[in-house]
Every structure is written in structure tokens, then in C-alpha cells.
Amino acid sequence: MTEFPLWHLALLSLITCCIIMALVWLWSYKIKNAGVVDIFWSYNFPVIAAIIWIHAPATQSRKILLCSMVMLAGLRLGTHLARRIFRHLHEEEPRYAHIRKEWGSSAEVKMFFFFQMQAASNVLLAIPFFIVAMNTSPQLNGFEYAGAALWLISVAGEAIADAQLAAFKKDENNKGKVCDMGLWHYSRHPNYFFEWLMWVSYFVFALGSPYGYLAIISPAIILYLLTKVTGIPATEAQSLRSKPEAFKKYQQTTSVFVPWFKKG
Structure with a gap:
């Protein structure tokens, strides 16, 4: 496995999350339900954890503990949200419907950038993960x-x-x-x-x-x-x-x- 410096980890995570959110936006556009962004905002953290697992120079025990925490939490929350949202997949959640109404005719364009901002927030919030990913100390x-x-x-x-x-x-x-x-x-x-x-x-x-x-x-x-x-x-x-x-x-x-x- 190739070990990446910090900025490579962050850039790869950002590109990956942005691509995921672009695809999710296309899906949300088709079904007219922006609420699905919440599901994949949660799932993006396990994606970042996987990138850290593969490419970070941190010691194995540290990566196992950190990545397990991030993956379990992200998968739990994302799956919980998916179960709730999938019950009314073709009926947009009221708070997103309210936002869509306020944005009017430019709603879909603004939603795309909103989805991309969610991807950027994934990487910004992952700062603790990237810091830990650089720690090569042998002991926890x-x-x-x-x-x-x-x-x-x-x-x-x-x-x-x-x-x-x-x-x-x-x-x-x-x-x-x-x-x-x-x-x-x-x-x-x-x-x-x-x-x-x-x-x-x-x-x-x-x-x-x-x-x-x-x-x-x-x-x-x-x-x-x-x-x-x-x-x-x-x-x-x-x-x-x-x-x-x-x-x-x-x-x-x-x-x-x-x-x-x-x-x-």
C-alpha cells in the first residue's frame, strides 16, 4: 500500500466525497427528494476512514481503532437515516421541501452546490482523523x-x-x-x-x-x-x-x- 502525505489524504478524500455527492444529487434530482443527502453525508465518513486505512502512515493498531470507530458510527447513522427516508422516498422531507420552496426556480442548481458543500464539510470535519493518521508512534x-x-x-x-x-x-x-x-x-x-x-x-x-x-x-x-x-x-x-x-x-x-x- 502506498502511504500518502497529509495533503494527499485530504485531497483524495475531498475528490471522492465530491464525486459521491454529485451522483447523489443526480439521484435526488430524479426523485425530487434532497433528504437523501443526509444519508450519504454520514456514509462519506466511512469512505474517508477507508482512504486513511489504505494510505495513511499511522501504525496498524491506531488505524484499526480509529477507522473502526469512524466506520461504525457513520454506517450506523447513515443506515438509521436511510431506513427513515426510504419509507417516503418519493415524498420530500418537510424541511427540505421548505428550502426548495424558498429557493424557487433556482432550487436545483443551489441544491447541487449545497450537496458539494456537504462533501467539503465531510473533509473539514475529518481533521481529527487526518491528524491521527500521521501518528506513527508504536503505542496507543x-x-x-x-x-x-x-x-x-x-x-x-x-x-x-x-x-x-x-x-x-x-x-x-x-x-x-x-x-x-x-x-x-x-x-x-x-x-x-x-x-x-x-x-x-x-x-x-x-x-x-x-x-x-x-x-x-x-x-x-x-x-x-x-x-x-x-x-x-x-x-x-x-x-x-x-x-x-x-x-x-x-x-x-x-x-x-x-x-x-x-x-x-
Whole structure:
């Protein structure tokens, strides 16, 4: 296997993710459902992990641990999203339909560039992976073990939150209601919280490598996106449109983000 320098790994990852997202955009154009971008945004991280596995100079044990974490998390989330989206593949999710309506006649062109920006975000967020990929130290260290432990907690928490929400929605008696069971009783977005915590775990993992402190960029970006841009604002806006009274009441009794900081 040919070992690549850091910029080669990043460039190959960017080209690959951009090609994938271009193909996904063509599919979304055909079926008129931009929601499929979420599936492949998640799947692109295992693709980057595979590139690191094949071409990074890091020691074998380090690559096994890091790439396993990234692949398992990306495949779990992507598959969870695929199961949800494929149930109504030819009916676009309301938040994307709302964006499409706002963009009007230029929606498809803007969607293409939106998909490409998602590919670029994959590579930008993968900074911790690239940092670790350059570490040729023969032994794993305390930061890497701590990061792996935090990763396990975060992935388990997100999977539990996703399962609880799926079970709630599956019950026909809950139609028009807001999920307030399990972790959702304490936070309006426990899935987003644990997603962010997972990126914190990658940052902790990267601290065991030279220049690992630069990996703080990833959880910082994720926190900003989730709380200010595409995560919580878009989700809550849609909930207020679809079930205004129930969701307003829910907002008054729950924390917006951290599960154990319940209001009231």
C-alpha cells in the first residue's frame, strides 16, 4: 500500500466525497427528494476512514481503532437515516421541501452546490482523523483510550435516542404528539447532543497525536451547525409548523440540548 502525505489524504478524500455527492444529487434530482443527502453525508465518513486505512502512515493498531470507530458510527447513522427516508422516498422531507420552496426556480442548481458543500464539510470535519493518521508512534496512549471510551458512550446514547424516537413515531396513537419519552423527556434533541459528544471524542482521541489540539475545530463546527444553522433551528421550526401548541408546551419543560439539564 502506498502511504500518502497529509495533503494527499485530504485531497483524495475531498475528490471522492465530491464525486459521491454529485451522483447523489443526480439521484435526488430524479426523485425530487434532497433528504437523501443526509444519508450519504454520514456514509462519506466511512469512505474517508477507508482512504486513511489504505494510505495513511499511522501504525496498524491506531488505524484499526480509529477507522473502526469512524466506520461504525457513520454506517450506523447513515443506515438509521436511510431506513427513515426510504419509507417516503418519493415524498420530500418537510424541511427540505421548505428550502426548495424558498429557493424557487433556482432550487436545483443551489441544491447541487449545497450537496458539494456537504462533501467539503465531510473533509473539514475529518481533521481529527487526518491528524491521527500521521501518528506513527508504536503505542496507543491515554488520550486515545479516553477518546475511544467517550466515543462508545456517545454512539450508544445517540443510538438509544434514535430508537426511542422511532418507537414513538411507529405508534399510531402518537400522531400529532411530541416525543417526550426516555432521553427525549429531558432534552428536545438528545440525538444531536450525543452526535456532538462523538465529535468531542474524536478531538480527545486526536490529542494523543502531534498538533492534536487543532482537532477542536471539528466539535466547534458541529456545535455551531447543530445549534445555529441546520440542526436545532430547522428541526424546531418544522415542529412549530406541524404541531405548534404541543411543541410550544414541550419547549417550556425541556432542555434544548443537554439531556440531564431538564427544566422545571
